[in-house]
Amino acid sequence: METEKHKKELENFFALDFGSPYFPLLANIYLEEKDLKRAEKVCEIGLEHNPQNSDGQYVLSKVFIVNNQLIKAERLLKKVVAQNPIHLGAVKKLLTVLEKLNRSRHTMAEYHKLIIKIDHNNTYSIDWLKNYTQLSNHQELKESKKPLSNNVNKETPKELPTKLKED
Numbered sequence: 001m002e003t004e005k006h007k008k009e010l011e012n013f014f015a016l017d018f019g020s021p022y023f024p025l026l027a028n029i030y031l032e033e034k035d036l037k038r039a040e041k042v043c044e045i046g047l048e049h050n051p052q053n054s055d056g057q058y059v060l061s062k063v064f065i066v067n068n069q070l071i072k073a074e075r076l077l078k079k080v081v082a083q084n085p086i087h088l089g090a091v092k093k094l095l096t097v098l099e100k101l102n103r104s105r106h107t108m109a110e111y112h113k114l115i116i117k118i119d120h121n122n123t124y125s126i127d128w129l130k131n132y133t134q135l136s137n138h139q140e141l142k143e144s145k146k147p148l149s150n151n152v153n154k155e156t157p158k159e160l161p162t163k164l165k166e167d
Contacts, residue, residue, distance in 0.1 A: 091114055
């Protein structure tokens with residue numbers, strides 16, 4: 001009941017001013033209600049009137065993800081992170097999208113480093129980077145040296161984690 005009242009108030013604000021900074025809140029309510037068309041429309045209209053609203057861009061990227069429009073989500077999330085590099089939710093969503101799109105591990109490493117700058121205790125990103133470094137060092141060693149015999153221990157570091165825990 002309270003959410004419905006809140007939604008009506010936001011709808012009224014939005015009707016009076018399409019560029020209102022409150023439009024991402026309304027779009028997010030629609031997204032939570034699985035009303036994807038309405039969420040996308042509110043974001044599109046809001047961003048026409050307030051194109052630098054990174055929260056509106058973020059909510060629209062989440063709509064794109066649900067609609068499996070991952071390339072659109074990736075572009076928008078990169079824009080959000082460029083405008084607001086401490087938007088932890090956007091960085092985490094971007095990493096999830098990059099993984100689904102099978103983007104380079106080097107690119108993902110840069111975003112994990114950014115997460116650690118924001119959240120020094122983020123164990124997922126810390127572990128991911130440790131594994132990435134081990135895997136990278138192993139690949140460099142493998143490419144630079146030929147084995148002396150066939151009996152060389154070919155132990156490789158464990159695989160990189162693939163799922164980012166979102167808050």
